[in-house]
Amino acid sequence: MAVLCQDTSPIDIVLVLFQAGEAIWARGFFEERSDQSEVKARIVEKYFSAWATVVMPTAELKNGKIAYIDLYAGPGRYRDGSASTPLLVLERAISNPRMAKMLVALLNDANKDNTSTLQEEIDALQGIENLKFKPEVSCGEIDEDAARFFMQTTLIPSFSFVDPFGYKGLSLKIVNGVIKDWGCDCVFFFNYNRINAGINNPAVTSHMNALFGEARANALRKQLEGKKPDLREALILEALANEIKNLGGTFVLPFTFRNAAGTRTSHKLIFVSKHFKGYDIMKGIMAKESSTHDQGVPSLTYSPADADMPLLFSLQRPLDALEGDLLAKYANQEVTFDQIYQKHSVDTPYVRPNYREILIKLEKETKVKAYSTTGKRKAFTYPEHVRIRFKG
Structure with a gap:
């Protein structure tokens, strides 16, 4: 049974x-x-x-x-x-x-x-x-x-x-x-x-x-x-x-x-x-x-x-808000992609691709710096060994 x-x-x-x-x-x-x-x-x-x-x-x-x-x-x-x-x-x-x-x-x-x-x-x-x-x-x-x-x-x-x-x-x-x-x-x-x-x-x-x-x-x-x-x-x-x-x-x-x-x-x-x-x-x-x-x-x-x-929905432009929030929340901090996603995404509508898109944009604009702790990294990717440093 x-x-x-x-x-x-x-x-x-x-x-x-x-x-x-x-x-x-x-x-x-x-x-x-x-x-x-x-x-x-x-x-x-x-x-x-x-x-x-x-x-x-x-x-x-x-x-x-x-x-x-x-x-x-x-x-x-x-x-x-x-x-x-x-x-x-x-x-x-x-x-x-x-x-x-x-x-x-x-x-x-x-x-x-x-x-x-x-x-x-x-x-x-x-x-x-x-x-x-x-x-x-x-x-x-x-x-x-x-x-x-x-x-x-x-x-x-x-x-x-x-x-x-x-x-x-x-x-x-x-x-x-x-x-x-x-x-x-x-x-x-x-x-x-x-x-x-x-x-x-x-x-x-x-x-x-x-x-x-x-x-x-x-x-x-x-x-x-x-x-x-x-x-x-x-x-x-x-x-x-x-x-x-x-x-x-x-x-x-x-x-x-x-x-x-x-x-x-x-x-x-x-x-x-x-x-x-x-x-x-x-x-x-x-x-x-x-x-x-x-x-x-x-x-x-x-x-x-x-x-x-x-x-009707497209007038809200939520990615703009996400960019500003990340810059303010993580100013002068160094974190990984997963740390950002697991802490910030809860109780929001944002999904993984949204964070990846914003981080790529911020990195291209030199508002964040990303580097690999192993010395190897494919450009604009954020695996666990990549650290992301936000400017103040």
Whole structure:
């Protein structure tokens, strides 16, 4: 029997604790796949593949297992026949013999019709018999017992996907529980529209407190009074990120989805990890899925309207800001490229190529000097043995 825990705890214990959240909203979620759903699925599947590649060598030396946990798996396909995230992940594992021997897939939904259809879709996958551990499909609700279980149980390396992430029955304790152990990362769906509407609604105070923490939620309610939409969004996201970090998630990376008109945020995918490597990989994936780039800097946003408004984002010129910030922050200092990138890029939209482009520009303008500690260097490259000296 497949096991999620490092010890011999049976998977059945885990499955009893799973739930789906907001079943009524979800009934229409899988009617047809939108462009946004495609982007979301690609982000999750691409990261799962990259994450598995990183953790499998170490996991093989331990108990030979990695896990994919989906707390809101749905029926497996959209009405148009397109595969949703769980099937994409299983297909990826089937195509990789090494992964096929290690993957433990735990798939849950609160809707019995969804779990029944999902099981049928899994059974119909070509090559499904090649997976060493049969995917486990369950139907249940998440509650406080689930949060306690994840907090008290040592998990095997796991990538967890929590979608949709409203507020009923869910708290960031779940997120903390599924990322606390080695090799464990998480992506969750943050329904911004519902949270924005609910933060000041007395009827859902307990849910908001569970999501942000009571003290932070109370402070946020005061901060939001009279604020314009853009500032409200920034404050809510900052409060969420700070609470996640307070609970143990070192790196938090949001990807924003806007409505069809591109006028406001509808929801976000929030990635959480304890390791910079995971953060760096996911940022690269999200960068490629961004619908706009300005001077090569990704928006980390998907908006269906961006194709019709190409100049809207391009007026920001973020690389100019990066250049000025680096010159000020590292004045009279000597550092490596990785030191700059790992320290400066966190909580910004900048990716590795942006830093490389700016450093090349600064070196050509003699505002920085780069030299190799080994005496050998290809011009305008910045491997680990190259030191970068900023002028004052």
